[in-house]
Amino acid sequence: MTEDMKPVDENDIMPFFCGPGNLCFNECCRDLNQALTPYDILRLKQNLGLFSQDFLRTYTSCHGGPQSGLPVVGFKPNPATGHACPFVTEEGCSVYPDRPASCRMYPLARAIARSRETGKIQEYFALIVEDHCKGFGENTNLTVRQWLDSQCVDLHNQYNDTLMELISLKNRMMPGTLAGFQSDQFYLALYDLDTFRIQIFDRDLLAQYNVPLSVLERIRTSDEALLELGLQWVRNQLFGLEMILEA
Ligand code: SF4
Numbered sequence: 001m002t003e004d005m006k007p008v009d010e011n012d013i014m015p016f017f018c019g020p021g022n023l024c025f026n027e028c029c030r031d032l033n034q035a036l037t038p039y040d041i042l043r044l045k046q047n048l049g050l051f052s053q054d055f056l057r058t059y060t061s062c063h064g065g066p067q068s069g070l071p072v073v074g075f076k077p078n079p080a081t082g083h084a085c086p087f088v089t090e091e092g093c094s095v096y097p098d099r100p101a102s103c104r105m106y107p108l109a110r111a112i113a114r115s116r117e118t119g120k121i122q123e124y125f126a127l128i129v130e131d132h133c134k135g136f137g138e139n140t141n142l143t144v145r146q147w148l149d150s151q152c153v154d155l156h157n158q159y160n161d162t163l164m165e166l167i168s169l170k171n172r173m174m175p176g177t178l179a180g181f182q183s184d185q186f187y188l189a190l191y192d193l194d195t196f197r198i199q200i201f202d203r204d205l206l207a208q209y210n211v212p213l214s215v216l217e218r219i220r221t222s223d224e225a226l227l228e229l230g231l232q233w234v235r236n237q238l239f240g241l242e243m244i245l246e247a
């Protein structure tokens with residue numbers, strides 16, 4: 001397989017169309033080696049109505065990043081299906097409304113840089129041109145930005161950017177491999193949300209913090225609020241940074 005990256009601007013026309021009529025339909029969902037982010041897992045486990053631990057056990061595998069020790073979560077390899085995604089069907093993606101960010105973005109790659117002066121995020125895009133994908137050359141008359149909007153990926157990117165900032169903080173403040181218990185804290189608070197919630201409410205995990213009642217009420221029912229708290233909790237546990245808990 002050959003792969004080529006072509007930088008594009010968000011105002012360029014997206015020379016690409018994907019749909020069930022494409023001869024390559026579903027090809028991109030086979031032979032996967034795909035990392036999943038915490039927000040990807042939140043959406044997938046909600047789609048399937050599963051407890052996070054059951055979703056993780058059934059569909060994913062996790063290993064420690066060789067340099068960082070950070071947990072790397074991906075779909076469980078399945079040689080019997082040629083490593084196809086567990087959610088691909090003849091008709092397409094069975095979890096389409098809650099598919100991961102990388103599925104929404106493909107064939108676009110996105111990188112970001114935050115300005116030190118303004119704090120503003122600058123996005124950079126490139127097209128990933130691979131042999132198996134035959135959607136190129138079809139013109140949708142959408143710009144890259146309009147095509148991205150049609151994929152509803154902004155919320156995923158917001159959560160994923162926060163994760164990237166946490167990882168970059170770790171690399172600056174704590175270079176090298178995380179200790180096992182630190183890696184476990186990262187996994188618990190960001191990937192295994194329902195177990196994190198149980199530890200908060202049944203085992204008083206946040207006892208040392210002055211958590212407003214309104215925050216506790218939010219995280220009892222909202223996975224999104226719990227993930228936001230989890231990102232703060234990891235920053236506090238690993239780097240001693242204060243948790244900002246807005247009532
Ligand atoms: S989640 Fe859906 S779109 Fe993503 S690889 Fe699996 S089947 Fe394909």
Ligand code: SF4
Pocket residue numbers: 017018019022023024025026027028029106107132133134135136
């Ligand atoms: S390989 Fe490309 S064109 Fe074909 S289904 Fe996947 S993304 Fe769409």
